Amino acid sequence: MLEVKKLSAGYGNIQILWDVSLKVNEGEIVALIGGNGAGKSTLVRTITGLLPANSGTVEFLGKSIDGLEPHKIAELGISHIPEGRKIFTDMSVMENLEMGAYPKNAWKNKKNTLKKVYEMFPRLKEREKQLARTFSGGEQQMLAMGRGLMSQPKLCIIDEPSNGLAPMVVMEVFEIIQSMRKQGITILLIEQNVKQTLEISDRAYVLENGRIVMEGDCATCLASEHIKKAYLGL
Amino acid sequence: MDLFLNIFIGGLLIGGIYSLVSMGLSLQYGVGKVYNIAHGEFLMFGAFITYWLQSMGVNPLVAVVINAPLMFIVGFILYRTVFTGIRVRSPNPGVFESNGMLAAFGLYFIVQNIAVLIWGSTPYSYQYLNTSVALGPSDFHLNRIIAAVFAIAIGVIFYIFLASTRSGKAIRAAAQDTATAGLMGVDINFVLAMCFGFGAAMAGIAGTLISVCYPIQTTMGLGYTVIATVVITLGGLGSIPGSFIGGFIIGIITTGVAYWEPGLAVAAYYIIFIILLLVRPKGIMGR
Numbered sequence: 001m002l003e004v005k006k007l008s009a010g011y012g013n014i015q016i017l018w019d020v021s022l023k024v025n026e027g028e029i030v031a032l033i034g035g036n037g038a039g040k041s042t043l044v045r046t047i048t049g050l051l052p053a054n055s056g057t058v059e060f061l062g063k064s065i066d067g068l069e070p071h072k073i074a075e076l077g078i079s080h081i082p083e084g085r086k087i088f089t090d091m092s093v094m095e096n097l098e099m100g101a102y103p104k105n106a107w108k109n110k111k112n113t114l115k116k117v118y119e120m121f122p123r124l125k126e127r128e129k130q131l132a133r134t135f136s137g138g139e140q141q142m143l144a145m146g147r148g149l150m151s152q153p154k155l156c157i158i159d160e161p162s163n164g165l166a167p168m169v170v171m172e173v174f175e176i177i178q179s180m181r182k183q184g185i186t187i188l189l190i191e192q193n194v195k196q197t198l199e200i201s202d203r204a205y206v207l208e209n210g211r212i213v214m215e216g217d218c219a220t221c222l223a224s225e226h227i228k229k230a231y232l233g234l
Numbered sequence: 235m236d237l238f239l240n241i242f243i244g245g246l247l248i249g250g251i252y253s254l255v256s257m258g259l260s261l262q263y264g265v266g267k268v269y270n271i272a273h274g275e276f277l278m279f280g281a282f283i284t285y286w287l288q289s290m291g292v293n294p295l296v297a298v299v300i301n302a303p304l305m306f307i308v309g310f311i312l313y314r315t316v317f318t319g320i321r322v323r324s325p326n327p328g329v330f331e332s333n334g335m336l337a338a339f340g341l342y343f344i345v346q347n348i349a350v351l352i353w354g355s356t357p358y359s360y361q362y363l364n365t366s367v368a369l370g371p372s373d374f375h376l377n378r379i380i381a382a383v384f385a386i387a388i389g390v391i392f393y394i395f396l397a398s399t400r401s402g403k404a405i406r407a408a409a410q411d412t413a414t415a416g417l418m419g420v421d422i423n424f425v426l427a428m429c430f431g432f433g434a435a436m437a438g439i440a441g442t443l444i445s446v447c448y449p450i451q452t453t454m455g456l457g458y459t460v461i462a463t464v465v466i467t468l469g470g471l472g473s474i475p476g477s478f479i480g481g482f483i484i485g486i487i488t489t490g491v492a493y494w495e496p497g498l499a500v501a502a503y504y505i506i507f508i509i510l511l512l513v514r515p516k517g518i519m520g521r
Binding site (some may be wrong): 011012029049069070071074075079082086088089090091095098099100102103106147151170187 | 323400403404406407410411413414415416417418419420421422423
């Protein structure tokens, strides 16, 4: 579904990603793990058009999306749930969700989609008129995920959803990610919470210093000495 | 007591025009991130287009129908050509903001020179509904009352547009977080150009309303840019309701100061501006 080939990117003269290649097949949850500053968010921002690539290509559903503006990529069916939630704090919960359905095709179905999202997140329904700024971190993450679903995406790229959340809420977030997959949405999950991420994912890529240093199915990764040492503290 | 009521009503009447000019600048600077020093020049052009149309027998308020779309198109094209180009070439939003301001500064001189070439620098005026109407304790000119009502109506219509339409919500989302609005599927370059166009159109409409009440001249623009800058700082950058309310507050304050000592009216803006930057840089409605 998504194929990144030999992607290099960075900010100005500072190159951050070096020949990164990865692949996400339909129906999978693929994890991208790595520490702070490994380049995870840079990779995601390059895929969704927020940052230009220096070289390499990105294909989605067999077609190149290189150089497309973010809104064009969103219209193709990629939903980027950004790091730090990035909800619209001065808008109501419902307006945030409506913004998620901004692409024309999604806008037509927004009533139905809204109903489904409210079923998944009943708390959002209860507080639909409230300003998003009044939400706690966990609630904001739920809103960001609900908003990401409103475009009826084929692929969801979720950047560090568990960041800064209490353990109980993190579990809830991971359960929602699994139920998103059950609804037929393919997921690329970027995380620092390595153990839980590998437990719910099918395959994983490990990014270090802007390079993919390991890839494989999650069981293999969990068993690897490098992962145990560097990420699990074992 | 009558004196205060007079200042209050007089302030509200001029405040309507201030609100309109300021909402325009708020769209250009708060959303589009271009501090458009040439904002008042759109106002001046709007005033002169109205003058020209009324001299051919068109009702000055009807001139808005031609004036506003024309200014929108000029503003939109200007953003798409000049400012989008600068935005795309800027490595970060900070660089865009400063380079955009410098470009707007250049634009100010270009428009000024053209206007002086065409119209010189003498004042022009015409008579429209210059009768007096009792409002509160004293009489006010009917044209000023109509101009204020017109400005308020435009403000309310635009607020409803922002609150309830798909495009209006896209503008509000872009005002809060441009990059994330893009991720939602909003065509950022288009929406920012639209904001710049709406801002220019509001300045144009304000120009029409000013020409209805006061003499106009080619150098009139900069003063309104200054007032709008104070108002959007007071109201909170990018907050349309803030600019709307702020316009009336500044209108009342300056009317009061002008009553006491007309020479201090301009100094009063700057004093308010500097105090705001020190005490509450986010403005009354800003967060």
